[in-house]
Amino acid sequence: QVQLQESGPGLVKPSQTLSLTCTVSGASLSDGSFYWTWIRQPAGKGLEWLGRIYITGYTNYNPSLKSRVTISVDTSKNQFSLRLSSVTAADTAVYYCARGYYYDSNNYFDYWGQGSLVTVSS
């Protein structure tokens, strides 16, 4: 059974860097069929795709965040991570990691973590 679990600080100060890690069990990050993805959801609002990483280290990011977001992978720990720099209150959200099945430019997210609430506040 595939499981994803986010971990990281729940409170980040403005202008600092948000860091989250997603630990995957029941599947290998080295499986070439999948991209490993971060998605966020502000309270009471919709879902926003942040970016993804492939096992080779190849990444794609949301253009609206591209200059601030970095996704990396650690295959030895079967983990991938999100870093979002220069955060503001607008970055307060529940952050989800998810597994994305990729085909012909399409990508759907079949397994999700439970979500990690990150609040940006001084």
Place this chain on the structure above:
Amino acid sequence: QSVLTQPPAVSGAPGHGVTISCTGSSSNIGSGYDVHWYQQRPGTAPKLLIYGNNNRPSGVPDRFSGSKSGTSASLAITGLRAEDEADYYCQSYDTSLSGLYVFGTGTKVTVL
């Protein structure tokens, strides 16, 4: 602001059906990219409901079905049950600068 537009809310009585629309454009659904649907119950992570326009993952009841035509897609729920009360999101690939993979604005389904 999402490039995929959904009605904010729909409702139906138990046993009845509802349909949720997802309107896109030529940079996403209209270019032939597939639409996927997710169900999100309060306080939980989204769950994949439909993938590739009309395919149900194992365990998803056949009361849920998806379709796509032109620049739009739809999710139909028949035989409404109390447990179907949730938010529903469509998702697709987009070739504009909106973010590569985009979600719909979301629809709240209420079972009366």
